[in-house]
Amino acid sequence: MTSSNGAHDAHGAPGTTADNADHPQGGGAPNPPQAPVAQPGESLAREAWRRLRHNRAAMASLILLVLMTIICIAGPWFLPWDLAEVDWNAFGVAPTLEGQHWLGTDANGRDLLTRTLYGGRVSLSVALVATLVSLVIGVLYGAISGYMGGRVDNLMMRFVDIMYSLPFMFLVILLMVVFGRNIFLIYAAIGAVEWLDMARIVRGQTLSLKRREFIEAAHALGVRDSKIVTRHLIPNSIGPVIIYVTLTVPKVILLESFLSFLGLGVQEPLTSWGVLISEGTSNMQGAPWMLIVPAAFLAVTLFCLNFLGDGLRDALDPRTR
């Protein structure tokens, strides 16, 4: 009875003690045995990867995502049709395996598979670049705010509050109006409004990290503030940041599609999944495949990203051990 209680304790305890327990930093000295599966001296990244590999849904999603990316990048090279090429013999043809248009054509006779893959390039690259922009701004802003503390922190977080109270659509549209409808600026505009949560998360991390001994040691050694932020604070708050990034990617893809759906995204002849879905919606009754094909690509990608994000969170969160 006692031993079973003990086992129960050991199982329930990480939820409360993990906050105080240090993560193993790098491959340093062997740690006292804590989690049943953790190997001594294993780095956080290695351990997370090992745990992620055991998550079948997350691994399947990862493979699917890699495949999706490869298909979107390389696919158009192997297809006989071009992005804006019109097949004068096939307007609004349904998907068929016999003809040349496996996923049908749109109302203008353009091959839907080709267009969907091109759209995927845009959607996926928006996801990558916009997430990167929001990551850089958010991490730097949050780390500086948390590290400086006091009045600077107050001021910087007040600014974040103000940004939160502005309607999101207003900001995005305004940025696009000011900078014009350039595709790179869409990336930047989305990134520039998505960094708020990231900044808050990193600030919270920094606030708790900066009281720790290794930061004090860096101070004592005379390391410059800027170096402490970039070399010590940011790398050590990477766990929650990665988790949040995996949540940001699907959000950004969705946002780009949403903007494109409203006619504010990329412009003809370039396309994205959002544009294709919007076109599909208006042709829904006569040509349902025009909606279903891009929507399916989008949904599969978002599904995989979410599964992968959940898996990463479980793998990185010490409390779920």
Next chain:
Amino acid sequence: MLSYIAKRLAMAIPTLLIVITASFFLMRVAPGGPFDGERQLPPEIEANLMAAYHLDEPLPMQYLRYMGNLFQGDFGPSFKYKDFSVTDLIAQGFPVSLELGGLAIALALLLGIPMGVMAALKRNSTVDYLLMGTALGGIAVPNFVIAPLMALFFGVILGWLPVGGWNGGALPNLVLPVVALAIQQIAYIARMMRASMIEVLGSHFIRTARAKGLNERQVIWRHALRPAMLPVLSYLGPAIAGIITGSVVIEQIFGLPGIGRYFVQGALNRDYTLVMGTVVFYGVLIVLMNLIVDLLYSLFDPQIRYDD
């Protein structure tokens, strides 16, 4: 409690002032103006129009005039919707958005919370996977895909419900847009509820409750549910403000006269006063919602008190 509310509202005023000022000048910095349409206006007429709306004055003057009017509750006339003041537009559209959004949130809570609790109680079972898979579907398939598909299926193919239109808020017209709005919220709330319920069920006070011999139902209803709802509560503040100010996509797909479209159209048309109206309206709502959420916190978590 009352003094806490007063303090919070007083703190919100500078934030709102900055938001209003920033959006006023940002909007004016953006290239283009409210009167460059497809048809080029003769210069005299344009000058007259500019004078009529005081757009010929220096920007700081315009700003002061706008703020002065705002303090008297006057949002000014809309540039694009002639003969309508911004107050009229919001007063006409908001009840529609409020009804849709309110019903959608109610539906989301009614379905999302039980879904999350059930999944948490049956963690890692088939029920859990089924519920969370469905929830993930609600997140992965955006509402601008779900809404047209629902309209096609229930409206066109089955003919059970009208495809669009407001019709004075008749129930059949409400069903599709409310469900389309709610799906994503149901998914978010269910996932959040599951995560926090799992955490709460692992905490010491639940073990104590079980140890003193309460049956499972009492443990859940009396002890676990309220603290587990805290994350959902803090999510709801901004979420409600966002949803009751309308969804441009849902309004566009179902042809509804809400205020969601003004956020987009106002900015695109450089309808300065309309944009400012929506920004102010949204900002006030966000402040109020966050305040209400913080006050509700003390109901859900006895550790939080707002006495002085």
